[in-house]
Every structure is written in structure tokens, then in C-alpha cells.
Amino acid sequence: MGLLKKFKSPVLIAFVFIGLAIWMPSTATRSSLVTLDYFKEMALIIPPVFILMGLMEIWIPKDKIQKWLGSESGMKGVVISFALGTLPTGPLYVAFPMTASLLRKGASITNMVIFLGSWAALKIPQLMVEIKFLGIVFTSLRFILTFIALVLVGTLMEFILRRKPDQEWLDNIIDER
Amino acid sequence: MATIITIYGLLGICLVASLIKSREKTKKAFKIAGKALFKTAPSLLTVLGIVGLTLGILTPETISSLVGAEAGFTATILAAVIGAITLIPSLVAFPLAGSLLRSGATVMTISAFITTLVMVGVVTAPMEIKALGNKFTLLRNSLGFIAALTIAGIMGALL
Structure with missing residues (x-):
């Protein structure tokens, strides 16, 4: 339950996406593509940045x-x-x-x-x-x-x-x- | 690309230096990183989703039809609000701003759009709140908005 509470906002956003997919499919497609694009960027940038932060914290x-x-x-x-x-x-x-x-x-x-x-x-x-x-x-x-x-x-x-x-x-x- | 090279290059150098000095401490740094990443993950995902939604709805075409239609005060305020809310990559934002300027939008409107775009981040606020607190985020963004409008006013008057 704690995990669900922690991820309450992303879940809410996911519902917005589902609603959009039903009523405005072309907007939903565009939004998903943008999100996917940013996700790729984040997946590449976030891990090294957090490790650098950890190193900074220690050293x-x-x-x-x-x-x-x-x-x-x-x-x-x-x-x-x-x-x-x-x-x-x-x-x-x-x-x-x-x-x-x-x-x-x-x-x-x-x-x-x-x-x-x-x-x-x-x-x-x-x-x-x-x-x-x-x-x-x-x-x-x-x-x-x-x-x-x-x-x-x-x-x-x-x-x-x-x-x-x-x-x-x-x-x-x-x-x- | 430059970003990726800078970050990974920096990481490589720091990681090697850290490993030479102490393996134990390096391990501890990774632990801190993992914990922080796990804590940030929900707000990270939220921001991703909101960025996608705003950019999916407010396409460059929609923005030009909203801002470019009239050249008055309303257009400037509208540009400032759109700039404050969205997170548009500079490779999209600056060409858009340039074409709006050529098609008749005022310098003040374009400055308002650009300055609020870079100084105020409504869609990234969940992450900012998570890392820096409610008060810091609210102050930085609201003062940033006022500053951005002031800058736009000065630029409109001078250029």
C-alpha cells in the first residue's frame, strides 16, 4: 500500500493518458511520443548524475x-x-x-x-x-x-x-x- | 550529445579517482545514489507524464495560433503563461520564437515567452518540491515570473 501511495501521482497521470487515448487519440499519441522521448533522455542522464551526486556527498x-x-x-x-x-x-x-x-x-x-x-x-x-x-x-x-x-x-x-x-x-x- | 559526453566523461574520471582512493567509500556513494534515485522516481515519472501531456496539447502550431494572432497586451500575457507552464526544448522553442517574431509578434511578447520558458517551470515543479521544498519552489517560480515579465517589458521598450 505504501508503494501505491508513493506512486499516486504517476498513476493519476497514467489515467489522464488513458482518458486522452479514448477521447483525443491523436493528442494522446503525440503526448506518448514526447514522454517516450524524454524517458529515453532521462534513462541516459539520470543514473550518472545520481552517482556523481553520491560521490560528491562522500568525498x-x-x-x-x-x-x-x-x-x-x-x-x-x-x-x-x-x-x-x-x-x-x-x-x-x-x-x-x-x-x-x-x-x-x-x-x-x-x-x-x-x-x-x-x-x-x-x-x-x-x-x-x-x-x-x-x-x-x-x-x-x-x-x-x-x-x-x-x-x-x-x-x-x-x-x-x-x-x-x-x-x-x-x-x-x-x-x- | 555534448551533454552525454560531458556527464559520462566526468563520471568516468570521478569514479576512477574514487575507486583508487577507497573501494568502500565508492560503494557507499552508490548506495546513496540508489536511495536518492528511488526517492525521486515518482516525481520523475510525474514530470515525464506532464511534459508529454503539455507538449502533446500545446504543439508549436497551437502556440503560434494563440500568440501570433494578435499583437496586443493579451498576446504578451498569454505567451508568458504558456512559457511558464511548458518545458520546450531550446531546439524547438527558439526557431518557433524566431518565426513568430517574423510573422508579426512583438519583441515584448517573444521575450515574455522565452524568459518565462527558461525561468519558470510549472511542469517540473513536482521534482523541485521533492528536492528543495514547497517554499523554495513557490518563491523561485513566482519571483522568476515577475522578473521574467520585467525583463520582457525592458526588452520590448529597448529593442
Whole structure:
């Protein structure tokens, strides 16, 4: 029963697919093909990413992460987070568990928002495609504005979450230890 | 392809280094990885399904007919909402945005679509909540949405 409860949302989604297959078969086919495509990608990317995370969890000491990415890391932390995010490392959902383990190790919220944001919005391969279709002016302006926005959003989130931390999430982390 | 090479290359190097240093600890890392993967699996599957559903319903043709039809304020908001909800691969999104721009959509509308697309992720929210908590996810996405609209406004005014 516990397993069923854990997989309640995927099961719900499966029912939506079945409903769609009955009433809108062509949409259902398209959706299934997209899902299959993404599944292949995930099957290839997720296992190595999780193993890397496990290795990081074991080998990289907490004080190093704190020094590089913690709240005292200043400009250096911002630059490292930004640089790590822009590397060609795959879709955003890969970054969530990675960010969680960096936060547990002492990275600051500001830096992690910048990391996630650069990962999603400022990825190098993605910028190449953007320049090709929307031009260099559009792309550079969006790049600069997005970077400023990420620093602001990160700082604001750090401020809010420090005053009122997410207790539920913190309790969950302690559970996992 | 570059992604796959980067990730597996990195994994290879780290794995060899780890095995040389300690087999025990490497085994422990695998255990952590397995446990984390099992925990994430349900939200992973959910996200997969939702991505498929949204992209199956909102095809590039549907999006252009929704956004390209009018060039007003409504089109910009609609573009922002579509961008915020969907997860469209950049190889599909940027050509689409380029063709919409040529067919008469405003720069503001196109910027709103692109910025919300990359800064806000409604379909990936189940995974984000699982990994980073409700509050973090809600704050990051809502502030990201406001920031995206602001950026679109500035870009529309400047370009």
C-alpha cells in the first residue's frame, strides 16, 4: 500500500493518458511520443548524475562547499555558481537533486538560485541556438538582464528563507541523515 | 550529445579517482545514489507524464495560433503563461520564437515567452518540491515570473 501511495501521482497521470487515448487519440499519441522521448533522455542522464551526486556527498567535505558557495563566499561564490550552471550538463530537472545536496553541504540560497537560474536560462549550447534564431542583440540583452534578475531574486529569497525557513523541508533532511 | 559526453566523461574520471582512493567509500556513494534515485522516481515519472501531456496539447502550431494572432497586451500575457507552464526544448522553442517574431509578434511578447520558458517551470515543479521544498519552489517560480515579465517589458521598450 505504501508503494501505491508513493506512486499516486504517476498513476493519476497514467489515467489522464488513458482518458486522452479514448477521447483525443491523436493528442494522446503525440503526448506518448514526447514522454517516450524524454524517458529515453532521462534513462541516459539520470543514473550518472545520481552517482556523481553520491560521490560528491562522500568525498567533498562540508567546509569546502561552505567556503566556495556558502554565504561568506561573496563574488567568488556567485562566479562559481554561474559558471557551473552554464556548462552543458543537461535539462533542469537534473539540477534539483544536485542543488539539494549542495544546500545540505552549506551552499547559500542566493548562490543556488543563481546556479539553477544559469542552468535553465544561460546555458552555453542554448545561447548558441538563441543567437542563431533571435540574433546577438536580443540574446545579449536577455543574458545581462537575466543575470541581474537572478542575483536579485537569489538575494531576496535568501532574506525571506532566513527569516522564515521551510521547517517541513528541514525536518525531511534530518530524516534522511 | 555534448551533454552525454560531458556527464559520462566526468563520471568516468570521478569514479576512477574514487575507486583508487577507497573501494568502500565508492560503494557507499552508490548506495546513496540508489536511495536518492528511488526517492525521486515518482516525481520523475510525474514530470515525464506532464511534459508529454503539455507538449502533446500545446504543439508549436497551437502556440503560434494563440500568440501570433494578435499583437496586443493579451498576446504578451498569454505567451508568458504558456512559457511558464511548458518545458520546450531550446531546439524547438527558439526557431518557433524566431518565426513568430517574423510573422508579426512583438519583441515584448517573444521575450515574455522565452524568459518565462527558461525561468519558470510549472511542469517540473513536482521534482523541485521533492528536492528543495514547497517554499523554495513557490518563491523561485513566482519571483522568476515577475522578473521574467520585467525583463520582457525592458526588452520590448529597448529593442
